[in-house]
Amino acid sequence: MxxxxxxxxxxxxxxxxxxxxxxxxxxxxxxxxxxxxxxxxxxxxxxxxxxxxxxxxxxxxxxxxxxxxxxxxxxxxxxxxxxxYAPGGNLADKLKNSCDQRLPESEVRCYTKALLKGLHYIHKIGYVHCDIKLQNILLCLDGGVKIADFGLAKRAGGKEEGFSRYELRGTPLYMSPEMVAGGEQGPPADIWSLGCAVAEMVTGTPAWRCSDLAALLIRIGIGEEVPEVPGNLSGEGKDFLEKCFVKDPSKRWTADMLLNHPFVADQDFGDTENITSTSPRCPFDFPDWASSVTSFSSPEYSPESNFWLSGNSNLPSESWSISPDERLQGLVSHQDPDWAVSDDWIPVR
Missing domain, CATH: 3.30.200.20 (Phosphorylase Kinase; domain 1)
Structure with missing residues:
Protein backbone atom coordinates (compact mmCIF):
# COMPACT_ATOMS: atom_id res chain seq x y z
CA MET A 1 0.00 0.00 0.00
CA TYR A 85 -5.94 5.70 13.74
CA ALA A 86 -7.84 6.43 16.96
CA PRO A 87 -8.56 10.18 16.91
CA GLY A 88 -9.86 10.31 20.49
CA GLY A 89 -6.45 9.89 22.11
CA ASN A 90 -6.06 7.55 25.04
CA LEU A 91 -7.89 7.00 28.31
CA ALA A 92 -5.08 8.55 30.36
CA ASP A 93 -5.52 11.85 28.51
CA LYS A 94 -9.31 11.63 28.74
CA LEU A 95 -9.06 11.13 32.48
CA LYS A 96 -6.60 14.00 32.88
CA ASN A 97 -8.76 16.36 30.83
CA SER A 98 -12.10 15.48 32.47
CA CYS A 99 -13.69 18.14 34.65
CA ASP A 100 -12.89 16.47 37.98
CA GLN A 101 -10.18 14.15 36.62
CA ARG A 102 -12.30 11.06 37.12
CA LEU A 103 -14.86 9.27 34.98
CA PRO A 104 -18.52 8.52 35.78
CA GLU A 105 -19.11 4.93 36.75
CA SER A 106 -21.45 4.48 33.78
CA GLU A 107 -18.54 5.21 31.43
CA VAL A 108 -16.15 3.07 33.43
CA ARG A 109 -18.52 0.11 33.15
CA CYS A 110 -18.69 0.44 29.36
CA TYR A 111 -14.94 0.85 28.92
CA THR A 112 -14.33 -2.12 31.21
CA LYS A 113 -16.75 -4.31 29.24
CA ALA A 114 -14.94 -3.49 25.99
CA LEU A 115 -11.52 -4.12 27.54
CA LEU A 116 -12.66 -7.48 28.87
CA LYS A 117 -13.85 -8.47 25.40
CA GLY A 118 -10.42 -7.60 24.03
CA LEU A 119 -8.55 -9.40 26.81
CA HIS A 120 -10.77 -12.45 26.48
CA TYR A 121 -9.85 -12.67 22.80
CA ILE A 122 -6.15 -12.06 23.44
CA HIS A 123 -6.05 -14.83 26.05
CA LYS A 124 -8.14 -17.20 23.91
CA ILE A 125 -5.65 -16.87 21.05
CA GLY A 126 -2.86 -17.68 23.51
CA TYR A 127 -1.24 -14.31 24.19
CA VAL A 128 -0.68 -12.05 27.19
CA HIS A 129 -0.61 -8.29 26.58
CA CYS A 130 1.77 -7.61 29.49
CA ASP A 131 1.26 -3.83 29.58
CA ILE A 132 -2.41 -2.99 30.10
CA LYS A 133 -2.66 0.62 31.28
CA LEU A 134 -4.70 3.71 30.45
CA GLN A 135 -2.03 5.03 28.05
CA ASN A 136 -2.43 1.91 25.91
CA ILE A 137 -6.22 2.12 25.62
CA LEU A 138 -7.23 4.28 22.66
CA LEU A 139 -10.55 6.01 21.99
CA CYS A 140 -12.50 5.77 18.75
CA LEU A 141 -14.94 8.20 17.17
CA ASP A 142 -17.95 6.37 18.61
CA GLY A 143 -16.52 6.45 22.13
CA GLY A 144 -15.46 2.81 22.01
CA VAL A 145 -11.99 1.72 23.04
CA LYS A 146 -9.20 -0.25 21.41
CA ILE A 147 -6.32 -2.02 23.14
CA ALA A 148 -3.02 -0.92 21.61
CA ASP A 149 0.75 -1.29 21.99
CA PHE A 150 1.57 -4.98 21.81
CA GLY A 151 5.33 -4.47 21.92
CA LEU A 152 5.59 -6.49 25.14
CA ALA A 153 2.99 -9.12 24.23
CA LYS A 154 4.11 -12.73 24.52
CA ARG A 155 2.77 -16.23 24.26
CA ALA A 156 1.08 -17.34 27.47
CA GLY A 157 3.37 -19.65 29.39
CA GLY A 158 6.43 -18.70 27.36
CA LYS A 159 9.59 -17.00 28.55
CA GLU A 160 11.64 -14.77 26.27
CA GLU A 161 15.26 -15.83 25.78
CA GLY A 162 17.64 -13.61 27.72
CA PHE A 163 14.98 -12.40 30.16
CA SER A 164 16.71 -12.33 33.56
CA ARG A 165 15.23 -12.87 37.00
CA TYR A 166 15.95 -9.25 37.97
CA GLU A 167 13.79 -7.64 35.31
CA LEU A 168 10.29 -6.25 35.41
CA ARG A 169 8.13 -6.56 32.35
CA GLY A 170 5.55 -3.80 32.09
CA THR A 171 4.71 -0.73 34.16
CA PRO A 172 5.17 -1.08 37.95
CA LEU A 173 1.96 0.70 38.98
CA TYR A 174 -0.04 -1.89 37.00
CA MET A 175 2.17 -4.89 37.72
CA SER A 176 0.84 -8.09 39.25
CA PRO A 177 2.23 -9.66 42.44
CA GLU A 178 3.36 -12.79 40.60
CA MET A 179 5.37 -10.70 38.13
CA VAL A 180 7.13 -8.76 40.88
CA ALA A 181 7.74 -11.72 43.18
CA GLY A 182 8.56 -14.43 40.67
CA GLY A 183 8.71 -13.13 37.13
CA GLU A 184 5.52 -14.96 36.13
CA GLN A 185 3.27 -13.27 33.62
CA GLY A 186 0.24 -15.10 32.28
CA PRO A 187 -3.35 -14.05 31.53
CA PRO A 188 -4.10 -13.39 35.24
CA ALA A 189 -1.48 -10.62 35.19
CA ASP A 190 -3.53 -8.75 32.56
CA ILE A 191 -6.59 -9.02 34.82
CA TRP A 192 -4.71 -7.48 37.74
CA SER A 193 -3.60 -4.63 35.46
CA LEU A 194 -7.20 -4.19 34.30
CA GLY A 195 -8.26 -3.81 37.93
CA CYS A 196 -5.63 -1.09 38.42
CA ALA A 197 -6.92 0.70 35.31
CA VAL A 198 -10.54 0.55 36.53
CA ALA A 199 -9.59 1.91 39.96
CA GLU A 200 -7.68 4.75 38.31
CA MET A 201 -10.60 5.68 36.06
CA VAL A 202 -12.91 5.88 39.08
CA THR A 203 -10.62 7.88 41.37
CA GLY A 204 -8.41 9.81 38.97
CA THR A 205 -5.31 8.55 40.77
CA PRO A 206 -3.23 5.37 40.41
CA ALA A 207 -4.41 2.30 42.28
CA TRP A 208 -1.19 2.35 44.30
CA ARG A 209 -0.35 5.60 46.07
CA CYS A 210 3.39 5.25 46.48
CA SER A 211 6.18 7.50 45.19
CA ASP A 212 9.08 5.18 46.03
CA LEU A 213 9.76 2.34 43.61
CA ALA A 214 11.40 0.04 46.14
CA ALA A 215 8.54 0.46 48.61
CA LEU A 216 6.01 -0.08 45.82
CA LEU A 217 7.59 -3.35 44.71
CA ILE A 218 7.65 -4.64 48.26
CA ARG A 219 3.98 -3.76 48.75
CA ILE A 220 3.02 -5.50 45.51
CA GLY A 221 5.24 -8.57 45.75
CA ILE A 222 5.31 -9.42 49.46
CA GLY A 223 2.48 -9.85 51.93
CA GLU A 224 -1.26 -9.75 51.47
CA GLU A 225 -1.83 -6.06 50.72
CA VAL A 226 -3.84 -5.23 47.59
CA PRO A 227 -4.82 -1.86 46.11
CA GLU A 228 -7.56 -0.05 47.97
CA VAL A 229 -10.99 -0.47 46.41
CA PRO A 230 -12.47 3.03 45.77
CA GLY A 231 -15.16 3.92 48.27
CA ASN A 232 -17.20 5.85 45.68
CA LEU A 233 -17.83 2.72 43.62
CA SER A 234 -21.11 0.86 43.66
CA GLY A 235 -21.31 -2.48 45.42
CA GLU A 236 -21.07 -4.22 42.06
CA GLY A 237 -17.96 -2.23 41.21
CA LYS A 238 -16.30 -3.02 44.51
CA ASP A 239 -17.00 -6.71 44.08
CA PHE A 240 -15.63 -6.59 40.53
CA LEU A 241 -12.32 -5.12 41.70
CA GLU A 242 -12.09 -7.63 44.52
CA LYS A 243 -12.22 -10.37 41.88
CA CYS A 244 -9.34 -8.67 40.02
CA PHE A 245 -7.20 -7.96 43.10
CA VAL A 246 -6.63 -11.54 44.23
CA LYS A 247 -2.99 -12.19 45.15
CA ASP A 248 -3.06 -15.81 44.03
CA PRO A 249 -3.25 -15.76 40.20
CA SER A 250 -4.86 -19.21 40.13
CA LYS A 251 -7.81 -17.84 42.10
CA ARG A 252 -8.13 -14.56 40.21
CA TRP A 253 -11.17 -14.36 37.95
CA THR A 254 -10.58 -14.72 34.23
CA ALA A 255 -11.76 -12.32 31.53
CA ASP A 256 -14.45 -14.82 30.55
CA MET A 257 -15.76 -14.98 34.12
CA LEU A 258 -15.66 -11.20 34.57
CA LEU A 259 -17.69 -10.64 31.39
CA ASN A 260 -20.62 -12.18 33.25
CA HIS A 261 -20.12 -10.04 36.35
CA PRO A 262 -23.06 -7.67 37.02
CA PHE A 263 -20.70 -4.68 36.92
CA VAL A 264 -20.37 -5.08 33.15
CA ALA A 265 -22.79 -7.80 32.03
CA ASP A 266 -25.52 -5.43 30.80
CA GLN A 267 -23.25 -2.63 29.57
CA ASP A 268 -22.99 -1.59 25.94
CA PHE A 269 -21.73 1.57 24.28
CA GLY A 270 -24.92 1.84 22.26
CA ASP A 271 -26.93 2.16 25.46
CA THR A 272 -24.82 4.86 27.08
CA GLU A 273 -25.45 8.47 26.16
CA ASN A 274 -22.78 9.91 28.42
CA ILE A 275 -19.91 8.67 26.29
CA THR A 276 -19.35 11.37 23.69
CA SER A 277 -17.15 11.36 20.65
CA THR A 278 -14.02 13.51 20.46
CA SER A 279 -14.15 13.64 16.68
CA PRO A 280 -11.91 16.32 15.15
CA ARG A 281 -13.50 19.02 13.00
CA CYS A 282 -11.02 18.32 10.19
CA PRO A 283 -8.51 15.54 9.48
CA PHE A 284 -5.65 17.36 11.21
CA ASP A 285 -7.59 18.78 14.14
CA PHE A 286 -7.02 16.05 16.67
CA PRO A 287 -6.43 15.96 20.45
CA ASP A 288 -3.15 15.22 22.18
CA TRP A 289 -2.28 11.61 21.46
CA ALA A 290 0.12 9.44 23.39
CA SER A 291 1.19 5.87 23.34
CA SER A 292 4.27 3.90 24.20
CA VAL A 293 6.69 1.68 22.39
CA THR A 294 8.34 -1.04 24.39
CA SER A 295 10.82 -3.73 23.58
CA PHE A 296 12.10 -6.88 25.13
CA SER A 297 14.72 -7.58 22.47
CA SER A 298 17.49 -6.09 24.63
CA PRO A 299 17.11 -6.95 28.31
CA GLU A 300 19.68 -4.33 29.34
CA TYR A 301 17.61 -1.42 27.97
CA SER A 302 14.81 0.45 29.70
CA PRO A 303 11.87 0.87 27.28
CA GLU A 304 9.56 2.27 29.98
CA SER A 305 11.67 5.25 31.05
CA ASN A 306 13.84 3.39 33.51
CA PHE A 307 11.05 1.27 34.89
CA TRP A 308 12.71 -1.95 33.74
CA LEU A 309 15.47 -3.05 36.09
CA SER A 310 18.23 -5.48 35.13
CA GLY A 311 20.44 -7.61 37.31
CA ASN A 312 23.87 -8.92 36.48
CA SER A 313 22.73 -12.53 36.65
CA ASN A 314 23.95 -15.28 34.37
CA LEU A 315 21.24 -17.70 35.43
CA PRO A 316 19.12 -19.18 32.63
CA SER A 317 15.81 -17.45 31.97
CA GLU A 318 13.82 -20.43 33.24
CA SER A 319 15.37 -20.21 36.73
CA TRP A 320 12.86 -18.68 39.17
CA SER A 321 13.88 -20.55 42.31
CA ILE A 322 14.83 -17.47 44.33
CA SER A 323 12.54 -16.27 47.08
CA PRO A 324 10.40 -13.12 46.62
CA ASP A 325 12.49 -11.07 49.08
CA GLU A 326 15.74 -12.01 47.27
CA ARG A 327 14.18 -11.11 43.93
CA LEU A 328 12.95 -7.76 45.25
CA GLN A 329 16.39 -6.91 46.63
CA GLY A 330 17.83 -7.54 43.17
CA LEU A 331 15.10 -5.51 41.50
CA VAL A 332 15.50 -2.39 43.61
CA SER A 333 19.26 -2.29 44.11
CA HIS A 334 20.51 -1.71 40.59
CA GLN A 335 18.84 1.47 39.34
CA ASP A 336 17.24 4.54 40.80
CA PRO A 337 14.53 5.50 38.28
CA ASP A 338 12.90 8.88 37.99
CA TRP A 339 9.53 7.98 39.48
CA ALA A 340 8.02 11.21 38.17
CA VAL A 341 8.31 9.86 34.64
CA SER A 342 5.47 7.42 34.02
CA ASP A 343 5.67 7.17 30.26
CA ASP A 344 8.44 7.85 27.74
CA TRP A 345 6.06 9.22 25.10
CA ILE A 346 5.94 12.91 24.37
CA PRO A 347 2.58 14.20 23.03
CA VAL A 348 3.01 16.37 19.96
CA ARG A 349 0.43 18.65 18.43
Missing amino acids: DWVRGEKLGFGSFASVNLAVPKRQSSQMYPLMAVKSCGASGATSLMNEKLVLDELKDCPEIIGCFGESFSYENGEKLYNVLLE
Whole structure:
Protein backbone atom coordinates (compact mmCIF):
# COMPACT_ATOMS: atom_id res chain seq x y z
CA MET A 1 0.00 0.00 0.00
CA ASP A 2 1.33 3.44 -0.95
CA TRP A 3 0.99 6.07 1.74
CA VAL A 4 2.30 9.52 2.68
CA ARG A 5 3.74 10.29 6.11
CA GLY A 6 1.89 13.10 7.89
CA GLU A 7 2.26 15.03 11.10
CA LYS A 8 4.07 13.42 14.02
CA LEU A 9 1.83 12.25 16.84
CA GLY A 10 4.39 11.00 19.30
CA PHE A 11 7.72 9.26 19.73
CA GLY A 12 9.51 7.00 22.16
CA SER A 13 12.79 5.19 22.67
CA PHE A 14 12.43 2.85 19.71
CA ALA A 15 9.82 4.26 17.36
CA SER A 16 7.88 7.30 16.28
CA VAL A 17 4.20 7.55 15.37
CA ASN A 18 2.88 9.73 12.55
CA LEU A 19 -0.33 10.22 10.71
CA ALA A 20 -0.36 8.35 7.41
CA VAL A 21 -2.57 9.10 4.41
CA PRO A 22 -3.11 6.46 1.68
CA LYS A 23 -2.20 7.75 -1.77
CA ARG A 24 -5.27 6.03 -3.16
CA GLN A 25 -8.48 6.23 -1.19
CA SER A 26 -10.56 3.08 -0.91
CA SER A 27 -13.90 2.25 0.68
CA GLN A 28 -12.10 -0.60 2.47
CA MET A 29 -9.46 1.66 3.99
CA TYR A 30 -9.56 4.45 6.58
CA PRO A 31 -8.83 7.95 5.17
CA LEU A 32 -6.30 8.40 7.98
CA MET A 33 -3.99 5.86 9.58
CA ALA A 34 -1.20 5.91 12.13
CA VAL A 35 2.22 4.65 11.11
CA LYS A 36 4.66 3.42 13.76
CA SER A 37 8.24 3.53 12.50
CA CYS A 38 11.71 2.67 13.74
CA GLY A 39 15.13 1.96 12.34
CA ALA A 40 15.19 -1.36 10.48
CA SER A 41 18.21 -2.53 12.48
CA GLY A 42 16.32 -2.29 15.78
CA ALA A 43 12.84 -3.34 14.69
CA THR A 44 12.54 -6.62 16.65
CA SER A 45 9.87 -5.35 19.03
CA LEU A 46 7.87 -3.60 16.32
CA MET A 47 8.00 -6.68 14.09
CA ASN A 48 6.77 -8.76 17.01
CA GLU A 49 3.91 -6.31 17.53
CA LYS A 50 2.90 -6.62 13.89
CA LEU A 51 2.89 -10.42 14.05
CA VAL A 52 0.76 -10.39 17.20
CA LEU A 53 -1.72 -7.91 15.71
CA ASP A 54 -2.07 -10.07 12.61
CA GLU A 55 -3.20 -12.96 14.81
CA LEU A 56 -5.64 -10.72 16.71
CA LYS A 57 -7.10 -8.99 13.66
CA ASP A 58 -10.63 -10.34 14.10
CA CYS A 59 -11.26 -8.60 17.43
CA PRO A 60 -12.96 -5.16 17.20
CA GLU A 61 -11.59 -4.16 20.62
CA ILE A 62 -7.99 -4.37 19.40
CA ILE A 63 -6.32 -1.74 17.26
CA GLY A 64 -6.24 -2.77 13.61
CA CYS A 65 -3.08 -3.39 11.60
CA PHE A 66 -3.08 -2.72 7.85
CA GLY A 67 0.36 -3.98 6.94
CA GLU A 68 4.06 -3.24 7.03
CA SER A 69 6.62 -1.65 4.77
CA PHE A 70 10.22 -0.50 4.58
CA SER A 71 11.16 3.01 3.53
CA TYR A 72 14.30 5.08 3.11
CA GLU A 73 14.02 8.50 4.71
CA ASN A 74 16.82 10.96 5.41
CA GLY A 75 19.39 8.30 4.59
CA GLU A 76 17.96 5.73 7.03
CA LYS A 77 16.13 2.50 6.35
CA LEU A 78 12.91 2.42 8.39
CA TYR A 79 10.52 -0.36 9.27
CA ASN A 80 6.89 0.83 9.31
CA VAL A 81 3.69 -0.69 10.66
CA LEU A 82 0.42 0.85 9.48
CA LEU A 83 -2.22 0.97 12.21
CA GLU A 84 -5.79 2.04 12.70
CA TYR A 85 -5.94 5.70 13.74
CA ALA A 86 -7.84 6.43 16.96
CA PRO A 87 -8.56 10.18 16.91
CA GLY A 88 -9.86 10.31 20.49
CA GLY A 89 -6.45 9.89 22.11
CA ASN A 90 -6.06 7.55 25.04
CA LEU A 91 -7.89 7.00 28.31
CA ALA A 92 -5.08 8.55 30.36
CA ASP A 93 -5.52 11.85 28.51
CA LYS A 94 -9.31 11.63 28.74
CA LEU A 95 -9.06 11.13 32.48
CA LYS A 96 -6.60 14.00 32.88
CA ASN A 97 -8.76 16.36 30.83
CA SER A 98 -12.10 15.48 32.47
CA CYS A 99 -13.69 18.14 34.65
CA ASP A 100 -12.89 16.47 37.98
CA GLN A 101 -10.18 14.15 36.62
CA ARG A 102 -12.30 11.06 37.12
CA LEU A 103 -14.86 9.27 34.98
CA PRO A 104 -18.52 8.52 35.78
CA GLU A 105 -19.11 4.93 36.75
CA SER A 106 -21.45 4.48 33.78
CA GLU A 107 -18.54 5.21 31.43
CA VAL A 108 -16.15 3.07 33.43
CA ARG A 109 -18.52 0.11 33.15
CA CYS A 110 -18.69 0.44 29.36
CA TYR A 111 -14.94 0.85 28.92
CA THR A 112 -14.33 -2.12 31.21
CA LYS A 113 -16.75 -4.31 29.24
CA ALA A 114 -14.94 -3.49 25.99
CA LEU A 115 -11.52 -4.12 27.54
CA LEU A 116 -12.66 -7.48 28.87
CA LYS A 117 -13.85 -8.47 25.40
CA GLY A 118 -10.42 -7.60 24.03
CA LEU A 119 -8.55 -9.40 26.81
CA HIS A 120 -10.77 -12.45 26.48
CA TYR A 121 -9.85 -12.67 22.80
CA ILE A 122 -6.15 -12.06 23.44
CA HIS A 123 -6.05 -14.83 26.05
CA LYS A 124 -8.14 -17.20 23.91
CA ILE A 125 -5.65 -16.87 21.05
CA GLY A 126 -2.86 -17.68 23.51
CA TYR A 127 -1.24 -14.31 24.19
CA VAL A 128 -0.68 -12.05 27.19
CA HIS A 129 -0.61 -8.29 26.58
CA CYS A 130 1.77 -7.61 29.49
CA ASP A 131 1.26 -3.83 29.58
CA ILE A 132 -2.41 -2.99 30.10
CA LYS A 133 -2.66 0.62 31.28
CA LEU A 134 -4.70 3.71 30.45
CA GLN A 135 -2.03 5.03 28.05
CA ASN A 136 -2.43 1.91 25.91
CA ILE A 137 -6.22 2.12 25.62
CA LEU A 138 -7.23 4.28 22.66
CA LEU A 139 -10.55 6.01 21.99
CA CYS A 140 -12.50 5.77 18.75
CA LEU A 141 -14.94 8.20 17.17
CA ASP A 142 -17.95 6.37 18.61
CA GLY A 143 -16.52 6.45 22.13
CA GLY A 144 -15.46 2.81 22.01
CA VAL A 145 -11.99 1.72 23.04
CA LYS A 146 -9.20 -0.25 21.41
CA ILE A 147 -6.32 -2.02 23.14
CA ALA A 148 -3.02 -0.92 21.61
CA ASP A 149 0.75 -1.29 21.99
CA PHE A 150 1.57 -4.98 21.81
CA GLY A 151 5.33 -4.47 21.92
CA LEU A 152 5.59 -6.49 25.14
CA ALA A 153 2.99 -9.12 24.23
CA LYS A 154 4.11 -12.73 24.52
CA ARG A 155 2.77 -16.23 24.26
CA ALA A 156 1.08 -17.34 27.47
CA GLY A 157 3.37 -19.65 29.39
CA GLY A 158 6.43 -18.70 27.36
CA LYS A 159 9.59 -17.00 28.55
CA GLU A 160 11.64 -14.77 26.27
CA GLU A 161 15.26 -15.83 25.78
CA GLY A 162 17.64 -13.61 27.72
CA PHE A 163 14.98 -12.40 30.16
CA SER A 164 16.71 -12.33 33.56
CA ARG A 165 15.23 -12.87 37.00
CA TYR A 166 15.95 -9.25 37.97
CA GLU A 167 13.79 -7.64 35.31
CA LEU A 168 10.29 -6.25 35.41
CA ARG A 169 8.13 -6.56 32.35
CA GLY A 170 5.55 -3.80 32.09
CA THR A 171 4.71 -0.73 34.16
CA PRO A 172 5.17 -1.08 37.95
CA LEU A 173 1.96 0.70 38.98
CA TYR A 174 -0.04 -1.89 37.00
CA MET A 175 2.17 -4.89 37.72
CA SER A 176 0.84 -8.09 39.25
CA PRO A 177 2.23 -9.66 42.44
CA GLU A 178 3.36 -12.79 40.60
CA MET A 179 5.37 -10.70 38.13
CA VAL A 180 7.13 -8.76 40.88
CA ALA A 181 7.74 -11.72 43.18
CA GLY A 182 8.56 -14.43 40.67
CA GLY A 183 8.71 -13.13 37.13
CA GLU A 184 5.52 -14.96 36.13
CA GLN A 185 3.27 -13.27 33.62
CA GLY A 186 0.24 -15.10 32.28
CA PRO A 187 -3.35 -14.05 31.53
CA PRO A 188 -4.10 -13.39 35.24
CA ALA A 189 -1.48 -10.62 35.19
CA ASP A 190 -3.53 -8.75 32.56
CA ILE A 191 -6.59 -9.02 34.82
CA TRP A 192 -4.71 -7.48 37.74
CA SER A 193 -3.60 -4.63 35.46
CA LEU A 194 -7.20 -4.19 34.30
CA GLY A 195 -8.26 -3.81 37.93
CA CYS A 196 -5.63 -1.09 38.42
CA ALA A 197 -6.92 0.70 35.31
CA VAL A 198 -10.54 0.55 36.53
CA ALA A 199 -9.59 1.91 39.96
CA GLU A 200 -7.68 4.75 38.31
CA MET A 201 -10.60 5.68 36.06
CA VAL A 202 -12.91 5.88 39.08
CA THR A 203 -10.62 7.88 41.37
CA GLY A 204 -8.41 9.81 38.97
CA THR A 205 -5.31 8.55 40.77
CA PRO A 206 -3.23 5.37 40.41
CA ALA A 207 -4.41 2.30 42.28
CA TRP A 208 -1.19 2.35 44.30
CA ARG A 209 -0.35 5.60 46.07
CA CYS A 210 3.39 5.25 46.48
CA SER A 211 6.18 7.50 45.19
CA ASP A 212 9.08 5.18 46.03
CA LEU A 213 9.76 2.34 43.61
CA ALA A 214 11.40 0.04 46.14
CA ALA A 215 8.54 0.46 48.61
CA LEU A 216 6.01 -0.08 45.82
CA LEU A 217 7.59 -3.35 44.71
CA ILE A 218 7.65 -4.64 48.26
CA ARG A 219 3.98 -3.76 48.75
CA ILE A 220 3.02 -5.50 45.51
CA GLY A 221 5.24 -8.57 45.75
CA ILE A 222 5.31 -9.42 49.46
CA GLY A 223 2.48 -9.85 51.93
CA GLU A 224 -1.26 -9.75 51.47
CA GLU A 225 -1.83 -6.06 50.72
CA VAL A 226 -3.84 -5.23 47.59
CA PRO A 227 -4.82 -1.86 46.11
CA GLU A 228 -7.56 -0.05 47.97
CA VAL A 229 -10.99 -0.47 46.41
CA PRO A 230 -12.47 3.03 45.77
CA GLY A 231 -15.16 3.92 48.27
CA ASN A 232 -17.20 5.85 45.68
CA LEU A 233 -17.83 2.72 43.62
CA SER A 234 -21.11 0.86 43.66
CA GLY A 235 -21.31 -2.48 45.42
CA GLU A 236 -21.07 -4.22 42.06
CA GLY A 237 -17.96 -2.23 41.21
CA LYS A 238 -16.30 -3.02 44.51
CA ASP A 239 -17.00 -6.71 44.08
CA PHE A 240 -15.63 -6.59 40.53
CA LEU A 241 -12.32 -5.12 41.70
CA GLU A 242 -12.09 -7.63 44.52
CA LYS A 243 -12.22 -10.37 41.88
CA CYS A 244 -9.34 -8.67 40.02
CA PHE A 245 -7.20 -7.96 43.10
CA VAL A 246 -6.63 -11.54 44.23
CA LYS A 247 -2.99 -12.19 45.15
CA ASP A 248 -3.06 -15.81 44.03
CA PRO A 249 -3.25 -15.76 40.20
CA SER A 250 -4.86 -19.21 40.13
CA LYS A 251 -7.81 -17.84 42.10
CA ARG A 252 -8.13 -14.56 40.21
CA TRP A 253 -11.17 -14.36 37.95
CA THR A 254 -10.58 -14.72 34.23
CA ALA A 255 -11.76 -12.32 31.53
CA ASP A 256 -14.45 -14.82 30.55
CA MET A 257 -15.76 -14.98 34.12
CA LEU A 258 -15.66 -11.20 34.57
CA LEU A 259 -17.69 -10.64 31.39
CA ASN A 260 -20.62 -12.18 33.25
CA HIS A 261 -20.12 -10.04 36.35
CA PRO A 262 -23.06 -7.67 37.02
CA PHE A 263 -20.70 -4.68 36.92
CA VAL A 264 -20.37 -5.08 33.15
CA ALA A 265 -22.79 -7.80 32.03
CA ASP A 266 -25.52 -5.43 30.80
CA GLN A 267 -23.25 -2.63 29.57
CA ASP A 268 -22.99 -1.59 25.94
CA PHE A 269 -21.73 1.57 24.28
CA GLY A 270 -24.92 1.84 22.26
CA ASP A 271 -26.93 2.16 25.46
CA THR A 272 -24.82 4.86 27.08
CA GLU A 273 -25.45 8.47 26.16
CA ASN A 274 -22.78 9.91 28.42
CA ILE A 275 -19.91 8.67 26.29
CA THR A 276 -19.35 11.37 23.69
CA SER A 277 -17.15 11.36 20.65
CA THR A 278 -14.02 13.51 20.46
CA SER A 279 -14.15 13.64 16.68
CA PRO A 280 -11.91 16.32 15.15
CA ARG A 281 -13.50 19.02 13.00
CA CYS A 282 -11.02 18.32 10.19
CA PRO A 283 -8.51 15.54 9.48
CA PHE A 284 -5.65 17.36 11.21
CA ASP A 285 -7.59 18.78 14.14
CA PHE A 286 -7.02 16.05 16.67
CA PRO A 287 -6.43 15.96 20.45
CA ASP A 288 -3.15 15.22 22.18
CA TRP A 289 -2.28 11.61 21.46
CA ALA A 290 0.12 9.44 23.39
CA SER A 291 1.19 5.87 23.34
CA SER A 292 4.27 3.90 24.20
CA VAL A 293 6.69 1.68 22.39
CA THR A 294 8.34 -1.04 24.39
CA SER A 295 10.82 -3.73 23.58
CA PHE A 296 12.10 -6.88 25.13
CA SER A 297 14.72 -7.58 22.47
CA SER A 298 17.49 -6.09 24.63
CA PRO A 299 17.11 -6.95 28.31
CA GLU A 300 19.68 -4.33 29.34
CA TYR A 301 17.61 -1.42 27.97
CA SER A 302 14.81 0.45 29.70
CA PRO A 303 11.87 0.87 27.28
CA GLU A 304 9.56 2.27 29.98
CA SER A 305 11.67 5.25 31.05
CA ASN A 306 13.84 3.39 33.51
CA PHE A 307 11.05 1.27 34.89
CA TRP A 308 12.71 -1.95 33.74
CA LEU A 309 15.47 -3.05 36.09
CA SER A 310 18.23 -5.48 35.13
CA GLY A 311 20.44 -7.61 37.31
CA ASN A 312 23.87 -8.92 36.48
CA SER A 313 22.73 -12.53 36.65
CA ASN A 314 23.95 -15.28 34.37
CA LEU A 315 21.24 -17.70 35.43
CA PRO A 316 19.12 -19.18 32.63
CA SER A 317 15.81 -17.45 31.97
CA GLU A 318 13.82 -20.43 33.24
CA SER A 319 15.37 -20.21 36.73
CA TRP A 320 12.86 -18.68 39.17
CA SER A 321 13.88 -20.55 42.31
CA ILE A 322 14.83 -17.47 44.33
CA SER A 323 12.54 -16.27 47.08
CA PRO A 324 10.40 -13.12 46.62
CA ASP A 325 12.49 -11.07 49.08
CA GLU A 326 15.74 -12.01 47.27
CA ARG A 327 14.18 -11.11 43.93
CA LEU A 328 12.95 -7.76 45.25
CA GLN A 329 16.39 -6.91 46.63
CA GLY A 330 17.83 -7.54 43.17
CA LEU A 331 15.10 -5.51 41.50
CA VAL A 332 15.50 -2.39 43.61
CA SER A 333 19.26 -2.29 44.11
CA HIS A 334 20.51 -1.71 40.59
CA GLN A 335 18.84 1.47 39.34
CA ASP A 336 17.24 4.54 40.80
CA PRO A 337 14.53 5.50 38.28
CA ASP A 338 12.90 8.88 37.99
CA TRP A 339 9.53 7.98 39.48
CA ALA A 340 8.02 11.21 38.17
CA VAL A 341 8.31 9.86 34.64
CA SER A 342 5.47 7.42 34.02
CA ASP A 343 5.67 7.17 30.26
CA ASP A 344 8.44 7.85 27.74
CA TRP A 345 6.06 9.22 25.10
CA ILE A 346 5.94 12.91 24.37
CA PRO A 347 2.58 14.20 23.03
CA VAL A 348 3.01 16.37 19.96
CA ARG A 349 0.43 18.65 18.43
